[in-house]
Structure formats: structure tokens, C-alpha cells
Amino acid sequence: GAGVSQSPRYKVAKRGQDVALRCDPISGHVSLFWYQQALGQGPEFLTYFQNEAQLDKSGLPSDRFFAERPEGSVSTLKIQRTQQEDSAVYLCASSPRQGGTEAFFGQGTRLTVV
Amino acid sequence: GENVEQHPSTLSVQEGDSAVIKCTYSDSASNYFPWYKQELGKGPQLIIDIRSNVGEKKDQRIAVTLNKTAKHFSLHITETQPEDSAVYFCAASSVSGGYNKLIFGAGTRLAVHP
Numbered sequence: 001g002a003g004v005s006q007s008p009r010y011k012v013a014k015r016g017q018d019v020a021l022r023c024d025p026i027s028g029h030v031s032l033f034w035y036q037q038a039l040g041q042g043p044e045f046l047t048y049f050q051n052e053a054q055l056d057k058s059g060l061p062s063d064r065f066f067a068e069r070p071e072g073s074v075s076t077l078k079i080q081r082t083q084q085e086d087s088a089v090y091l092c093a094s095s096p097r098q099g100g101t102e103a104f105f106g107q108g109t110r111l112t113v114v
Numbered sequence: 115g116e117n118v119e120q121h122p123s124t125l126s127v128q129e130g131d132s133a134v135i136k137c138t139y140s141d142s143a144s145n146y147f148p149w150y151k152q153e154l155g156k157g158p159q160l161i162i163d164i165r166s167n168v169g170e171k172k173d174q175r176i177a178v179t180l181n182k183t184a185k186h187f188s189l190h191i192t193e194t195q196p197e198d199s200a201v202y203f204c205a206a207s208s209v210s211g212g213y214n215k216l217i218f219g220a221g222t223r224l225a226v227h228p
Contacts, residue, residue, distance in 0.1 A: 034121050050213065055213060
């Protein structure tokens with residue numbers, strides 16, 4: 001398909017385990033965002049990439065969260081030593097615009113930390 | 115920073131009626147206002163957006179209005195259909211650091227009854 005693809009769709013992690021969430025943006029999209037969505041809430045900004053450059057990581061909750069986009073396409077969000085409060089849906093969005101408007105979201109990865 | 119309030123949190127209408135969802139924002143520098151529709155188990159889908167130089171925008175049964183002075187914007191859905199049932203999110207953003215970081219409202223759960 002031509003949309004934003006995220007994997008895995010569901011992830012169950014034991015507390016303390018490391019996880020890696022993958023995002024395949026729409027081909028050619030310059031901008032890429034990661035958002036965190038708690039149950040019943042709107043998405044909250046985590047980080048933004050313009051091509052391979054991470055221009056803003058101010059929304060990452062702690063230094064256990066790390067994101068990368070080394071070749072300006074696929075991105076990975078890594079969470080180290082997961083904790084129960086990390087349980088949420090992690091959404092990736094991409095945009096063809098440098099400014100990031102008209103962003104298209106993937107289906108998300110639902111992370112449950114037990 | 116930006117804060118977006120969204121009302122109502124739930125909305126129930128009969129098929130064929132109109133539905134209106136309202137949002138207010140706090141940052142007068144905000145200049146881009148998208149609306150997203152999120153169905154169960156899916157990522158948010160961009161349905162319409164408006165920029166600060168425009169007061170109203172329509173796309174078939176959907177319209178968005180923006181009042182910059184009052185710092186509020188609204189989504190109007192006419193002739194509602196059961197497939198319009200979903201959670202709707204408004205968002206606001208301004209260009210900061212060369213990109214738009216979306217700040218979302220808490221969402222409105224719309225139920226359209228046949």
C-alpha cells in the first residue's frame with residue numbers, strides 16, 4: 001500500500017525489556033513525526049525528523065526513549081527498560097512538506113508493558 | 115506553549131442531522147488547523163485542514179470555520195451518516211524551528227444513529 005506502515009501492530013513487553021518500533025513513511029516524504037497516544041486522549045508529540053535530521057526531540061518523556069531515521073526514510077523508535085507508564089499507542093506520521101503540514105498517520109503500534 | 119480545548123467530548127446525533135465540534139486554542143501564532151478522524155484500531159485520518167489566512171473551507175459534507183480573533187475553530191458535518199461515527203480530533207500548530215508541531219485536542223466521540 002501507499003500509506004504509512006508501522007510494525008509491529010501490537011507489542012507486549014515485560015517491564016524492563018527494550019523494544020523497537022518501526023515506521024515506514026510514504027515514499028518521498030520529507031517530514032516524519034512520532035506521537036504517543038494514551039487511551040482516550042489525543043496524540044502527543046514526541047519527536048520530529050526532516051529527512052535524516054532530528055530537529056526536535058523535546059517531547060520524548062525520558063532518556064529511555066530514542067528515535068532515529070538514519071537514511072531519511074524508515075524510522076525506529078526505541079524504548080529502553082520499559083515501564084508500565086510507557087503503555088500507549090505509538091503513532092508515526094509523515095508529510096511531503098518540509099514544514100510538516102498535511103501529515104498522514106500510520107495505524108500505530110499498541111505497546112503494553114506488563 | 116499551545117493548548118487546545120475541544121468540546122463536546124461525546125456527541126450523539128440521528129442520521130441526517132448536522133454535527134458541530136468546537137475547539138479553542140491559546141497561541142495566537144498558530145496558523146494551521148487540521149481535523150482528523152480516528153476509527154477504532156486505526157490511525158488518525160486527515161479529513162480537512164484550514165490555514166489562518168482563510169475563514170472557511172468546505173469539502174462536500176464537511177466544513178471548517180476559523181475565527182482568529184476569538185481563537186476558535188469548528189468542524190461542521192452535514193447530512194451525517196452512520197459511517198461518520200468515529201473519534202474526531204482537532205489540532206493547532208504554528209511554525210517554530212521551521213516546522214509545524216501539532217497540538218491535539220482530547221477528541222470528540224461522534225455516534226450517528228440510523
